[in-house]
Amino acid sequence: MLKPLRSRRAQFGESLAMSKNPRVIRWSAKPWHFLCLVMLLCIAPAHARRIALVVGNAAYAESLLKNPVNDARAMQAKLQRLDFEVTQVENLKREDIGRTVNSFASKIRPGDDVVVFYAGHGVQVKGGNYLPAVDAKIQSEEDVPLNSLNLSNLLDRLDEAKAGVKILLLDACRNNPYARGFRSGTRGLARIQDAPSGTLMHFATRPGSVAADGSGDNGLYTTELLRSIEEPGVPIELMLKRVSAAVEKASKGQQEPWVEGSLKGDFYFKMAPAVQVASVAPVPAGVSEVAAHAPRVDPTPNAPVAMAAASAPSTVFAGKKMTLIVPFVAGGPVDSTAKTLAPMLSRALGATVVVSNVPGEWGATGTKKLMSSTPDGLTLMVNSGYFISTSQMNSSASYQTRSDVDALGLLSESPLLVVSRPGRSGTQAQTYASAGSGTLSHLCGERELRAMNPRVLHVPYKGGSEPAVADLIAGRVDIMCDTSNALMSHVRSGKLQVLGITKSSPLPQLNGMPVINASVSGETTAWVGLFAPKGMSADTLDRLSQALKKVSEDGAYVRQMAQQGRMVVKDERQTPAGFRRFIDSEWNKWAAAKLN
Structure with a gap:
């Protein structure tokens, strides 16, 4: 080294x-x-630098806060342990705003990973978000821009400096101490819909809502963020979901953190070490199974998730590197499925199995990478039902799902939940929300929800499920169909009720829920499958299929998938021929829904 x-x-x-x-x-x-x-x-290897700006504002003349400075100090310590170069500011004053932003922006080099954390008061004026200085003199809304840090300006400065990853963590939706002089009466912060590309923002609570300062040494949001940020191997998107769920649970549903924007690539506050399987051959006499298969830590920083085999059975895959392409950013259900599959597939084949996230063009970038690879079984793709819809709805797509790739096997599936506000029925619904045209929630709406009420109107949302769920809870739409991961926390909090699920399930969290619209031809589920480049030999297909069957029988793998809300498929759809028939049926299902 x-x-x-x-x-x-x-x-x-x-x-x-x-x-x-x-x-x-x-x-x-x-x-x-x-x-x-x-x-x-x-x-010498080049890695993006990690730099952070951490601000804690507490000593306000108008409304003293207890925890923001504690929050900033704790966050500074955490980020420094995670190899960030931290600029930390306490009780930012008006005269220091420009100097602080300029000094921090000057440190950024193109491609750097940049995190901004702020704790303190935050206000919105005419759709803009501002973080007031502690000595702000605000009598009316017009005074806010002159006495505050403008969030949009800060994000623009990060973008101008060509930061690679841009992450904004805001524990800044506490009560507005200047509200008496405001005309609008709005609370909290507003959504930021025009942030520069490649920006991920996490608010301590929903737009227009207020966050708690906390009863302990830190704010509620910061407490959960500090607890989760050092978990190794957790992509930021998943980490923030866990923080949101923990905050909502601790506040008994009174505070719901909010995510806005997305990153172009993957980001981990703390990478998981690569795991090396010591041996998958028969264990020598006198050596314990645990000792023989003990994992070894790879010391390389920011290493990708990889599962390596030092020695393996003598097969065509033994000792070789296999890549599982995930055509989406890290943190979603497809990514988590791939990363659960990788070590199991490594043991079954004796190969080094690496998960490679290749997002872009709604999955097309990763798909094209698969199509251009050699059909030797060493490059595969993990994808979902979205693979069907994008090909169906986009007549100019550069590939066709059924003809340009080989279907290897269905990995998992899970039923969808149909939910509404408490006391509402599906037949009363006039509008249904979806995470966007062509998404699974859209397909479910056209099939399942329209069967309840043929006149129900589709309301698509941008930015995934979260804004759609927020409007459902607020009563702006009537009903929605989506995955349990997107909806169950709101069901447990009592804000939504389950009208039914789209397929019977043995999963404990769905046990006893009624199945809706059994008369509708074909079930609507969230599924994930494995695909291969066209032209793979029958022998290679068979070897991979046998490996998948072996993995599906592993109890640890089944339990891990269940924890993600997914059922491991063990029927004929697990085989190449069965999965091809399933793909054909899904294609026909999407075509009949007429989503265009």
């Missing part, structure tokens, strides 16, 4: 001396030393 340049002086025999300008280095060395240095720089 290469050491930093500072520790390699003796090896090069150079004499380094810093001039008065710290950016200028005088080097006294022989010519061949320069060549060695160039070679070293070329082979």
Whole structure:
């Protein structure tokens, strides 16, 4: 492993001396030393820097807060442990706003991972979000921009600096101490729908709502964020979902954190170490199963999720690298399924199995990567029913689901939930919400909900399920059909009621729920399957199919999938032929729904 340049002086025999300008280095060395240095720089791995701005505002003249400075200090300590270079500011004053933003933005280099955390008061004025300075003098809405940090301006500065990952964590929706001078009467912060591309924002509570300052040393939101941020191997999208669920549970449904935007790639606050399977061959006499299969930690920082086999049975896959393409960002159901499958597939085949997220073009980028790969079984794709809808609805799509890839096997499925506000029935529904045209919730609405009321009107939402669920709870739409992961927390809090599920399920969380519309031809489920490039040999297909069957019989794998709300498929759809027939039936189902 290469050491930093500072520790390699003796090896090069150079004499380094810093001039008065710290950016200028005088080097006294022989010519061949320069060549060695160039070679070293070329082979040294480059990683995006991690930098953060952490602000805690508590000492307001109008409304003193107890916890924001504690929040900022705790977050600074956490982020520094996670290798962030942190700029921390306490009780930001008006005269320091511009200087603080400019100084922080000047530190950003293109491609850096940037996190901004803020705790304190936050207000909205005419749809804009502002974080007031502690010495703000605000008598009316017109005074807010002159006394506050403008969130949109901050995000623009990060984008202008060409930050790679841009993450905004806001424990900033506490009560508005200046509301008496405002005309609008709005509370909390507003949605930020025009944020620069590649920005992910997490609010302590929903737009227009107020967050608790907390009864302990930290705010409620920050408490849960601090608890989850160091969990290894958890993509940020999943981590924030866990934080949201914990905050909602702790507040008994009074505070619901909110996610806005998305990242272009994957981000982990703390990467999971790669796991190396010591052996999948028969264990030698005198060696315990646990010792023989003990995982080994890969010390490489920011390593991708990988499952390696040092030695394996003598098969065509033994010792080779296999890639599972996930055509979406990390953190969703397809990604979690792939990462649960990877170590099991590694043991079954004796191969190194790596999960590679290739998002873009609603899954088309990853699909095209699969199609261009060699059909040797070493590159596969994990995808969902969305793979069907995008091909159906987009006549200009560069691929056809049924002809351009091979169906290898159905991995898992889960029923969808049909929900409404308490006391409402499906037949009363005039509108149904979906996570967008062409999504699974749209298909379910056209099949299941329209069977309840043929005149029900579709209301598609942008930004996934969360804004649709929020409007359902608020009464702006009447009914919705979506996955249990998207809806169950709101069912448990009593804000939504379950009218039924689309398929009977042995999962404990769905046990006893009625199945709706049994007369509708074909069940609507959230499924995930495995696909291969076209042209794979029958022998390779059979080997992979047998490996999938072996994985599906592993009790640990079945339990892990159940924890994600997914049932492992063990019927004929698990085989290539059965999965192809299932794909055909799904294709016909989407076509009959006429979603265009």
